[in-house]
Amino acid sequence: MGSEKQGFIWLSGLLFLNIFVLSTADVHYYEFSLQESPFTKLCSTKIILTLNGSFPGPEIRVRRGDTVFVNVHNQGNHAVSLKWEGVKGSIDGSNELIQPGRNFTYKIELKDEIGTLRWHATSAWAAATVHGAFVILPVANEDYPFPAPTSDQTIILGEWFREELTEANQTITPGSADAYTINGQPGETYGCSNDTTFEMQVDYQGLYLVRVINAVANETMVFDIENHRLTIVGQNGTYTNRSFTNSLTLAPGQVIDVLLFPNQNVGHYYITARSSSGTHITNGILRYTTTTTSL
Numbered sequence: 001m002g003s004e005k006q007g008f009i010w011l012s013g014l015l016f017l018n019i020f021v022l023s024t025a026d027v028h029y030y031e032f033s034l035q036e037s038p039f040t041k042l043c044s045t046k047i048i049l050t051l052n053g054s055f056p057g058p059e060i061r062v063r064r065g066d067t068v069f070v071n072v073h074n075q076g077n078h079a080v081s082l083k084w085e086g087v088k089g090s091i092d093g094s095n096e097l098i099q100p101g102r103n104f105t106y107k108i109e110l111k112d113e114i115g116t117l118r119w120h121a122t123s124a125w126a127a128a129t130v131h132g133a134f135v136i137l138p139v140a141n142e143d144y145p146f147p148a149p150t151s152d153q154t155i156i157l158g159e160w161f162r163e164e165l166t167e168a169n170q171t172i173t174p175g176s177a178d179a180y181t182i183n184g185q186p187g188e189t190y191g192c193s194n195d196t197t198f199e200m201q202v203d204y205q206g207l208y209l210v211r212v213i214n215a216v217a218n219e220t221m222v223f224d225i226e227n228h229r230l231t232i233v234g235q236n237g238t239y240t241n242r243s244f245t246n247s248l249t250l251a252p253g254q255v256i257d258v259l260l261f262p263n264q265n266v267g268h269y270y271i272t273a274r275s276s277s278g279t280h281i282t283n284g285i286l287r288y289t290t291t292t293t294s295l
Helices: 002-024
Strands: 027-041 044-051 060-063 067-074 082-085 103-109 115-121 131-137 151-160 179-182 199-202 208-214 221-225 230-235 238-245 247-250 255-260 268-275 281-288
Touching: 027 060, 060 067, 082 103, 115 208, 115 230, 115 255, 131 151, 131 208, 151 221, 179 268, 179 281, 208 247, 230 247, 247 255
Parallel strands: 027 067, 060 131, 151 208, 199 281
Antiparallel strands: 027 044, 067 103, 082 115, 115 131, 151 179, 208 255, 221 247, 221 268, 230 238, 230 255, 268 281
């Protein structure tokens, strides 16, 4: 009798937990438009395939266990499909090829994914510019298994080709990019005055959750922030044991979540991304916005 009673209590708790998760889950709707857009980088302008006219593409931001509908309108010239990397839940239309002039709605039912994932076009040429972050926050009133950040920042490491990428020349080989980018910006290392530089503003002794995504197709990328240590807390949509590092090495497609504690002398510091093959390097700026005395 005692074991039966304990089993009933355990089952009741399990049912209660499931009801709680279901009751707190939300449904989100996103509208994406695939379109050809002009972008100027490395002192030249070319047409690239984008989602909603941006490079990288728009961020999806939801909570654990939510359901997401993404309606994609293909206003481009080629059939394209999207891939939702690392999603463990069900995806309706994961292999759908969206023809020009048509639209399709993906239904994504999240399960226990948490942290950061990514989405991208399936073909190599389109994925070079059609990609973005899939951020999954904890459910309301759920604590992080690490100190709660005061803010968060997504950083996407990408690549740029002077040549227009199409289905006809879609092979992207290691080291073939003409530049690398941080959130779509090449930085100041390529000698073009028109190129912009990514800047992240931080408060002294704030705590930031930085979501770093390697969207470079065939290159391992090395990422670091000058004079700042990073605490790894998650990878590819799951929490990990905390570990400390001065730099990150990200395989193609890898996502790493880190905590950043800005505790250096107030000023600005380089954010650096380079390929492990040493082909190119790009930089951004970490800029302190508050003042304090020297350490």
